Amino acid sequence: MTKFDKVVISGVGLIGGSFARALKQAGAVRTVVGLGRSRTSLERARELGIIDAIGDDVAEAVKGADLVLLAAPVAQTGPILSSLLPHLEPHTVVTDAGSTKTDVTEAARKVLGSRISQFVPGHPIAGRETNGPDAAIPDLYRGKKVVLTPVPENSAADVERVAEAWRLCGAIIHRLSPQEHDKVFASVSHLPHLLAFALVDDIARKPHADLLFQYAASGFRDFTRIAGSSPEMWRDISLANQEALLAELDAYMAQLAAVRAQLAAGDGKGLEAVYSNAREARERWIAAIETAEAPPPKDLAE
Amino acid sequence: MTKFDKVVISGVGLIGGSFARALKQAGAVRTVVGLGRSRTSLERARELGIIDAIGDDVAEAVKGADLVLLAAPVAQTGPILSSLLPHLEPHTVVTDAGSTKTDVTEAARKVLGSRISQFVPGHPIAGRETNGPDAAIPDLYRGKKVVLTPVPENSAADVERVAEAWRLCGAIIHRLSPQEHDKVFASVSHLPHLLAFALVDDIARKPHADLLFQYAASGFRDFTRIAGSSPEMWRDISLANQEALLAELDAYMAQLAAVRAQLAAGDGKGLEAVYSNAREARERWIAAIETAEAPPPKDLAE
Structure with a gap:
């Protein structure tokens, strides 16, 4: 069931490497070519069997490619697309794995012009604490969400090819607009990161x-x-999603001011209401995750 | 090496129950008597062998006790000490496991008067996500810190008895003043709890x-x-440590305002400095923990 003859991965670390490994494990790709800034990482990825070849020449690398995945920091989206564009065949679909989507889409549109139709923005919601080719595992995306944020110019067939690739990695496909995506992740990912960095720095x-x-103990950890x-x-990410992140940060700072007022007033009832609501919401969320992530019944899993 | 003839635990959940289990495992106590508001918990604790007897009568329970541990919510410190006081023998040392120390010490002083000398405030820095007698384990305190915050009236011998009990549980003894303790934990424990509750509620x-x-994904979790x-x-805890917690919250809100200004100004250099400083500080801290918690060399461990 080789679905893809040639896949190009730009960035062969955890995200790109795991995508390649998963497609290979599924028997869904014939050749994977790696691109990237670090020669060491590319060589290591080849050594590990993540990629079959290093794309020393970009033209050669993308020639005949079905699919290109950009798995580099979001600020490099424009430059990488610029380097690919002159060699991009009309049938090749490009996607990415960046954590912000409005800016990535804008950068892609600027570089690609009318060929933006070939670029399907995406964001796999998966990660680990380690990085680099050695961290790549075939199961990283199993049961995880991948959010696609197609542009109006994308053909349904091209969006489906990207979705199919991620499904072959075991992922579940969701769709949002780039703006919805960025608002959601400002709230549940970018803001918490900023808050944690700010606390430790403080x-x-x-x-x-x-x-x-x-x-400091395990709770702090x-x-x-x-x-x-x-x-x-x-x-x-903070700068790329500046507007949505500022809005979420302002809402949170207003919330902290309200909780501060309760604390200063010795309002135990008010504090307890905030704490209880938080715990209950978190418990419902965890229960929902556990239901969604429960392994399939044994006869289905086999 | 029975160091304690009779130990009384007021509150037989995770904290009190683990203390009893650890002392029993060390062969350091002859009898453990349990006190508490929940008959079900007390019966379960006896069934599990955490306590040897339920103290139906407080006078009988504390008669001849070497050591009493209060392991109930901090707001109950005063009422529990009031119930014990009429029956407390002069040689009995009382300690507690509360997460705040200034208010506990004040409550104890109010109730005990001159007999405050018999009360050595303490705080074991250990916990798990589960609670109740079934969650109690003998190794909860192994390698963990216990902060004692003695009052001037305590005799060195009484402080040492409490320290010895915790050492027999495998803990490492630290000493702080109640005010130092409360400032430290406002910063690294109480504030993070408030921030997390506030975010989820928001x-x-x-x-x-x-x-x-x-x-929301694993980072949020x-x-x-x-x-x-x-x-x-x-x-x-928030109300008991109101003053120190307000001070830490204000410092953090000022920090957030500064980071917000960097974000609004698109000051990538400034943001990166905050984020880098945080990551480096956290890495140093984790490395220090790992050194401190590393298992002893094999010949010492056996």
Whole structure:
């Protein structure tokens, strides 16, 4: 069931590498070619069997490609597309894995012009704490969501080809507009990252930071886990999604001001209402995740 | 090496129950008597062998006790001490496991008067997501910190008895003043809890909350794990540590305002500095924890 004759991955780290591994495991691709800035990563990816060849020459690399996945930091979308454009065949579909979609779509449109029809923006909601080709695993996307945010120019067939590739990786396809996508992720991903980074930076700058960190325990560890993410990547995401992120941050700062007023007034009832509502909402959410992520019945799984 | 003839645990859930289990496993106690509001919990604790007897009569329960541990919500410290006081023998040392220390010490001083000398306030830095007697495990405190915040009236011998009990549970003893303790934990524990509760409540109240939660992933799950904690317990802690928590919250809100200004100005350099400083501080902290918690060399462990 080789669905794709040739797939090109630009960026052979966790995200791109796992996509390649998953397609290979599904027997869905004949050849995977890797592109990227780091020769070391490309060589390692080939050594690991993630890619079959290193695309030393871009023209050669994209020649005859069915599908190209951009899996590099979002700020590189424009430059990478510029390098591909002169060699892009009309039947090749390009997609990406960036965490923001409005800016990626704008950058793509600027570079590709009318050939924006060949670019189907996407965002796989999956990750791990490690990175690089060695972190790539075939099951990264199994049961996970991939949000596609097609542009009006995309043909239904091209969107379906991208969706099919992700489905072969075990993912579940969702569709949002780029603006909806960016608002949603500003709220449940970008804001929490900013808050965690801000908290750890705040504590680290206090004169008695060493004493404070000494008593930080497992709750703090979980709360700040996302502050272990790449500062460069999150700087880019923050700026790329500036407008939506500012709106979410303002709403949160207003919420903190309200909770502060309850605390200052000794309003135990009010605080408890906030805390209870939060716990109940989180419990419902966790229960919903667990239902959605439950393994299929045994006879179906086999 | 029976160090304690009789230990009384007021509150036989995770914290009190694990203390009893650890002392029993160390062969350090002859009899453990349980006190508490929930008959069901007490009976379950006896069934599980956590306690040897249920203290139906407080006078009988504390008679001849070496050590009493209060492991109930901090707001109950005063009432519990009031019930114990008429029966408390002069040689009995009382300690607690509350998450705030200034208010606990004040409540204890109010009730105990000159007999405050018999009360050594403490706070084990350990926990799990589950609760009740069934959650109690003998290893909960192994390698964990216990902060003692003695009052000037405590004798060195009594402080040492409490320290010794916790050491027998595998814990490492630290000492802070109640005020230092409360400032430290406002920063690294109470504030993060408030922030997580506030974020989930904020999202849950939005009209499109269901859509948002649908795309929340593992980063959000970790960030908000502490918002799964008991609302009543955290209401009490927030109010008990109101002053220090307000100070930390104000500092954090000022930090958020500064980061907001960077984001609004498109100051990528500034944002990256905050994010990098946070990640580096967190990495140093994790490395320090891992060194501290590393298992001893094999010949020492055996």
